[in-house]
Amino acid sequence: MAFPNPSSLWRLGSSYAAAGILAGAFGAHGLKARGVSADSIASFQTASHYAVFNGLALLVLSLHPRFSVHRFSGPAIAAGTFLFSGSIWALVLDRERFKFMGPxxxxxxxxxxxxxxxLAL
Known part of the structure; x- marks a missing residue:
């Protein structure tokens, strides 16, 4: 089965939504215990929100008959979410090790x- 397809977008969307919720809970509770600054916690929460929102968008996209197999939109949203949220999470957790992820x-x-x-074009 080629990517993208409705099933892969559905799995990615549900995975991103779950990861965003888990990361958000960890950010709200676990990061304070580690002595992370309020600004970094806010960045972590922003990354979590984007993961949830884009996960939900991928779920909806997977239900659309035309856009669920669009060659660019789903993969771009999925990859962008991974890079955006993932890089912020990594930077907050260990800025020194992951400083190359800033850009x-x-x-x-x-x-x-x-x-x-x-999707609009």
Missing amino acids: ITPMGGMLMIAGYVS
């Missing part, structure tokens, strides 16, 4: 935007 965050954001714009 990846805006690239993920641009991919998400491009994915949504491609």
Whole structure:
């Protein structure tokens, strides 16, 4: 089965939504115990929100007869979410080890935007 397809978008969407909820809970409770700054916790929560929102969007997209197999939109939203949220989570958890990921965050954001714009075209 080729990617994208409704089943793969559904699985990715549900995985991102679950990861966002789990990360959000960890960010609200676990990061404070680790002495993480309020600004970093806010960034972690932003990444969690984007994961949930884009996960829900992928779930909806998987139900659309035309866009569930669109060659660009679903993969761009999925990859952008992974890069955007994943890089922020990594940077908050260990900035020194993952400092190379700083420039990846805006690239993920641009991919998400491009994915949504491609749905309108």
